[in-house]
Amino acid sequence: MLFGAGNLIFPVHLGQLAGKNWLAASNGFLISSVLLPLMALIAISITHSQGVFDLAKPVGSKYALVFLVLIHITLGPLLATPRTATVPYTIGIAPFLPANLDKVGLVIFSAIFFGIVYGLSATEAKVTDLIGKILNPIFLVLLFLIFFLAFLNPMGAAKTAPVTSAYTTNAFTNSFLQGYNTMDCLAALVFGITVITAIREMGFKQEKEVAMTTVKSGLVGILGIAVIYICLIWLGATSLHDFKLSSNGGTALSQIFHRYLGIGGDALIAVLTTLTCITTAMGLVVAFAQDFHQRFSKISYKTFLAINCFLSFVIANLGLDMIISWSKPVLMLLYPLAISLVILGILSPLFKNDPIVYRVTTALTLIPAIFDMINALPDGLRSTAFIQEILTYAQHYLPMFDIGFSWVSFSLIGLIVGLGIHFLRRQNSAVVEE
Structure with missing residues (x-):
C-alpha cells in the first residue's frame, strides 16, 4: 500500500540532484521516507488508535477532524492520487507521443485510469489480489533487473556526477525534506490500522506482542524498501553521465529503462507501472471514501469514491511538474x-x-x-x-x-x-x- 508512484520517481530525481553526494543524500531521504513511516505504525500500535483521528484526538476532536481531512485530501484528490496516473503516463506513454499530443494523451489516459480505479473500488473486485500478489512482484523483479544491468554496465561513476547547488553543502537536510514527497509517513497514519489489524488476525492479541511484531515486520519492510531507494538514488546519480537533469524522476526513469531494455522494456514498464499505480490509487481512494463516509455518514461511500476519482482526474491533467x-x-x-x-x-x-x-x-x-x-x-x-x-x-x-x-x-x-x-x-x- 505504501510503495506507489512517488516511491519510484523521487529517489531517482534525488540522485540526479545530489550527484556525487548521493550517499549523504540517501541518509536523509531514508530517515524521512522509511524510518518515519515505521515510527507512525509503532505510534498507532502503542496508543491503540484506530487511525490518524484517534492518534490526534488528545489535541482536541476538532483538530483531529481537521488534520484527518487535510491528510486525506493530500493523499486523495489534491496530490498523491492524481500522481498515480501522471507517473505511469510520464514513464510509459508520454515518451512515445508527439509533444503536441501530450496534453490530449494525458486526458485520455487519466480518464481511463480513474474510470478503472472507480469501477474496481466500487465493486471491491478481487483483481487487487492478482495485481498485489502477482504483478507487483513481477514489477519488482523487473526493477532489480535494471539494477543488475546498471551495476554490470553503469552509465558512469556516481562519485564524478555533477552536484546541484542545493546539495553541495546541505545534502542531508535537503534530502530529508525530499523524503516528504513520498508522503509515506502520512500514508502510514492512514493505513496503519489496516497493518495493525492484519497482525492481530495472525494471532497476536496482547498489545506488547502487537507492538513488537509491528517493529520486527516493519524492520524487514524497511530493509527491503531502503535497498530499493538506495539503488534508485545511485541510478539517478549515474544517469547524469548519459542524460540531462530532468524536471522530475518520471522522465529520468523512463530514459534509464529505455537505455537498458529498449522498446520491449518500455512497453513492459508502461504496463506494470500502470497496474501497480492502479493498486496504490485503489488503496488511497478506498481509504478516503471509507473514512469520510464514517465521519459524514449522510453521504454514501460510492459518492465519496466518485468525487475523489473525478477530482483526481482533473488535478492529474495539470501535469506531474505542476x-x-x-x-x-x-x-x-x-x-x-x-x-x-x-x-x-x-x-x-x-x-x-x-x-x-x-x-x-x-x-x-x-x-x-x-x-x-x-x-x-x-x-x-x-x-x-x-x-x-x-x-x-x-x-x-x-x-x-x-x-x-x-x-x-x-x-x-x-x-x-x-x-x-x-x-x-x-x-x-x-x-x-x-
Whole structure:
C-alpha cells in the first residue's frame, strides 16, 4: 500500500540532484521516507488508535477532524492520487507521443485510469489480489533487473556526477525534506490500522506482542524498501553521465529503462507501472471514501469514491511538474505536525497520554510550520511583496528557517514545556492526596 508512484520517481530525481553526494543524500531521504513511516505504525500500535483521528484526538476532536481531512485530501484528490496516473503516463506513454499530443494523451489516459480505479473500488473486485500478489512482484523483479544491468554496465561513476547547488553543502537536510514527497509517513497514519489489524488476525492479541511484531515486520519492510531507494538514488546519480537533469524522476526513469531494455522494456514498464499505480490509487481512494463516509455518514461511500476519482482526474491533467510544485508547501505544513504527533504517540506511556503535552507541542510546532509552508510556495506567489516581508521576519527570528527545519526547536520546546506541566500537575496531585 505504501510503495506507489512517488516511491519510484523521487529517489531517482534525488540522485540526479545530489550527484556525487548521493550517499549523504540517501541518509536523509531514508530517515524521512522509511524510518518515519515505521515510527507512525509503532505510534498507532502503542496508543491503540484506530487511525490518524484517534492518534490526534488528545489535541482536541476538532483538530483531529481537521488534520484527518487535510491528510486525506493530500493523499486523495489534491496530490498523491492524481500522481498515480501522471507517473505511469510520464514513464510509459508520454515518451512515445508527439509533444503536441501530450496534453490530449494525458486526458485520455487519466480518464481511463480513474474510470478503472472507480469501477474496481466500487465493486471491491478481487483483481487487487492478482495485481498485489502477482504483478507487483513481477514489477519488482523487473526493477532489480535494471539494477543488475546498471551495476554490470553503469552509465558512469556516481562519485564524478555533477552536484546541484542545493546539495553541495546541505545534502542531508535537503534530502530529508525530499523524503516528504513520498508522503509515506502520512500514508502510514492512514493505513496503519489496516497493518495493525492484519497482525492481530495472525494471532497476536496482547498489545506488547502487537507492538513488537509491528517493529520486527516493519524492520524487514524497511530493509527491503531502503535497498530499493538506495539503488534508485545511485541510478539517478549515474544517469547524469548519459542524460540531462530532468524536471522530475518520471522522465529520468523512463530514459534509464529505455537505455537498458529498449522498446520491449518500455512497453513492459508502461504496463506494470500502470497496474501497480492502479493498486496504490485503489488503496488511497478506498481509504478516503471509507473514512469520510464514517465521519459524514449522510453521504454514501460510492459518492465519496466518485468525487475523489473525478477530482483526481482533473488535478492529474495539470501535469506531474505542476502537482510536484504544489506538493511542497502542503507537505511543509503537514509533515512537522505529523512527525510531532508520531513522536508524541510513541512517548505517550511516559506522560499517560496527557492532552496538555499534545496541545502545547502541537501549538508550538504549527507556528513555524506555517512559515515553512509560505516559504515553499511556488515562485509566482513567493515573490510578492507581502510574502517577502513575512519571509524576512521568519529568517530573522526562526532558527534553521533557511534549511526548512525551524519547527524542530519549537516542537522540542513544546514537548519539554508540556512534559514539565504534566509532571508538575502529577506531583501536585500526589501532594494533595497525601
